Structures are given as structure tokens and as C-alpha cells.
Amino acid sequence: MPHDHSHVDEYLSDSRLVAAIALNLLLTVVEAIAGLVAGSLALLADALHNFNDCGSLVIALVARRVARRPSDLRRTFGYRRAEIVGALINLTILVVVGLYLLGEGVHRLFEPREIDGWIVVLVATVALVVDIATAALLLAMSRGNLNLRAAFLHNLSDAVASVGVIVAGVAALLWDAFWVDAAVTLAIAAYILWQSLAMMARSIHILMEGAPADVDNDTLIAALESISGVLEVHHVHIWELDEQHRALEAHVVVDEVDLVRWAEIKQEIKLQLDEQFHIHHSTLEFEAPGEETCPPCRPPAGRHC
Numbered sequence: 001m002p003h004d005h006s007h008v009d010e011y012l013s014d015s016r017l018v019a020a021i022a023l024n025l026l027l028t029v030v031e032a033i034a035g036l037v038a039g040s041l042a043l044l045a046d047a048l049h050n051f052n053d054c055g056s057l058v059i060a061l062v063a064r065r066v067a068r069r070p071s072d073l074r075r076t077f078g079y080r081r082a083e084i085v086g087a088l089i090n091l092t093i094l095v096v097v098g099l100y101l102l103g104e105g106v107h108r109l110f111e112p113r114e115i116d117g118w119i120v121v122l123v124a125t126v127a128l129v130v131d132i133a134t135a136a137l138l139l140a141m142s143r144g145n146l147n148l149r150a151a152f153l154h155n156l157s158d159a160v161a162s163v164g165v166i167v168a169g170v171a172a173l174l175w176d177a178f179w180v181d182a183a184v185t186l187a188i189a190a191y192i193l194w195q196s197l198a199m200m201a202r203s204i205h206i207l208m209e210g211a212p213a214d215v216d217n218d219t220l221i222a223a224l225e226s227i228s229g230v231l232e233v234h235h236v237h238i239w240e241l242d243e244q245h246r247a248l249e250a251h252v253v254v255d256e257v258d259l260v261r262w263a264e265i266k267q268e269i270k271l272q273l274d275e276q277f278h279i280h281h282s283t284l285e286f287e288a289p290g291e292e293t294c295p296p297c298r299p300p301a302g303r304h305c
Contacts, residue, residue, distance in 0.1 A: 016137045020134045020138060024051075028047050030123060031046055031050060032051075034120070035123075037116070041185045045184075080245060081241065087199070088204065092200070102186065102190070102193070119169075161188050164188065215279075220273075224272060229255055231255050235251040236248070246280065247283075248273060269282070270282055
């Protein structure tokens with residue numbers, strides 16, 4: 001049965017997330033202990049990065065379960081944005097971690113410390129295997145899900161960071177180039193900040209009910225006004241509920257007062273919104289020519305009325 005199959009898939013995905021969390025948490029503990037023993041800041045940086053991965057995966061798991069809750073009188077749009085709120089908190093913490101690593105990396109660059117290259121290489125190799133295994137767990141889940149696709153790509157990038165730590169360990173073993181450990185730390189910190197700030201901007205945009213980046217307001221209005229019977233479209237508001245769901249509300253002026261024709265026009269508009277702009281939820285208020293259904297506006301609401 002379709003319903004049962006979907007239900008099984010949901011909990012299969014949950015079990016994969018739990019496995020990914022367990023792998024990354026174990027790796028974080030191992031890397032942190034090894035980093036302290038070996039004196040490797042790069043290994044500690046990678047441990048912090050993996051700990052953030054655990055947090056991201058926990059947020060994804062909790063958000064998936066919260067998102068299954070139906071809408072209610074207090075949350076009429078449901079609980080989709082729980083993931084965005086959690087991601088913003090997680091990203092804020094990650095930016096702080098990135099800044100800390102940046103400062104420590106600069107300090108260690110000018111005052112290099114001896115590290116145990118063998119421990120660094122061994123643990124970073126284990127980290128590389130775990131990162132690849134986690135990415136494999138998330139691969140099937142990432143199809144058609146932007147958040148999980150980001151987690152999948154994040155783990156692939158973690159694998160690259162682990163390669164960098166291995167390079168630092170090899171440099172210490174072969175050439176006593178302990179400064180490479182600090183340089184790798186700076187590279188990891190820069191990557192963390194670059195990725196976190198970009199995702200933070202995206203999260204804030206959604207929470208501020210910003211319009212989708214790929215939807216141009218003038219193009220959308222022109223497309224709707226090209227529909228037969230539509231004279232004008234105004235008071236248009238477009239926003240994102242989350243990364244996959246968009247909503248729109250607008251006033252539509254039609255050229256005839258005919259309820260049957262209004263129903264036809266409404267269906268044409270909704271089809272256009274769905275096919276061209278991927279907007280599946282829309283609220284349309286129809287007006288006859290010369291009719292004004294919006295009450296007189298008073299500042300500051302006048303900008304939005």
C-alpha cells in the first residue's frame with residue numbers, strides 16, 4: 001500500500017540518520033582525544049567540525065519528526081520551520097567555533113608546536129573512512145531533500161578536510177614541518193566560516209519570509225496578467241515556508257463578474273504558479289474592475305497593504 005510504504009521509508013531514513021550520528025559522535029571523541037595526545041590543532045579542529053556534523057544530523061532527525069506533526073490552531077502552517085530555526089542556532093555556534101579556530105591557528109602559525117605525526121595520520125585516516133561511510137548512508141536520503149543533500153555534501157567536504165589533516169601529519173613525520181598543522185587548521189576554519197555564513201544568510205532570509213531567489217516579482221505578475229480574463233494583479237506577497245514550500249497571496253482584477261469564469265481563472269492561475277514558479281500554496285482575492293477590497297492603509301502598514 002502507498003501509505004505503508006511511505007511510512008516504512010520515513011523510519012528507514014531515521015535509522016540511517018541515527019547510524020550517521022553515532023558514527024560521527026564516536027569519531028568526534030576519538031579525534032578530540034587523539035588531538036590532545038598528539039598536540040595537533042588540525043585534528044582538534046576536525047573534531048570540532050565533526051561535532052558540529054553531529055549537531056546538524058540531530059537537528060535533521062528531530063526536525064523530520066517534528067515536521068510530521070499536523071498543523072493546529074497555533075501553527076496553522078505546521079511545523080516545517082523548526083528545522084530552519086535549529087539550523088540557525090547550529091550555524092551561530094559553528095561561526096563562533098570557526099572564529100576560535102582562526103585565532104588559534106594564527107597563534108600556532110607563529111609559535112609552532114611539535115606534534116605526533118603517526119597519531120595524526122592514523123586518526124585522520126579513520127576519520128576519512130567514517131566521513132565516506134556517513135556520506136554513503138546519506139546518499140539515498142539526499143535525493144529530493146535539500147537539507148539532507150547539504151548534509152551529504154558536508155560529509156564529502158569533511159572527507160577533504162581529513163585528507164588535509166593527513167597531509168599535516170605526513171609533513172610532520174617526513175620534514176618536521178609542524179607549521180603545516182596550523183596552516184591546515186586555518187584552512188578548515190576558513191571553510192567553516194565560509195559555509196556557515198552562507199547558510200546562515202539563507203536561513204535568515206527564510207525566517208524573514210523573503211521571496212524565493214529564483215522568482216522575479218515583475219515576471220510573475222506579467223505571467224499571471226497574460227491569462228485571459230485577468231486585467232491586473234496587485235498586492236502580491238511571496239514567501240518561503242521552508243526550503244521546499246512556497247506561498248503566495250495576491251489580489252486579482254478580472255474583466256467579468258461571473259462565478260463560473262472566476263473559478264476557471266483561479267485554476268489557470270494556480271496551474272501557472274505551480275508549473276512556472278513552483279508555488280503550490282496560493283491565496284487569491286478576486287476583484288471586479290473598479291472594486292477596492294483593501295481598506296485604506298495607515299503607516300507603516302501602507303507599504304504592505
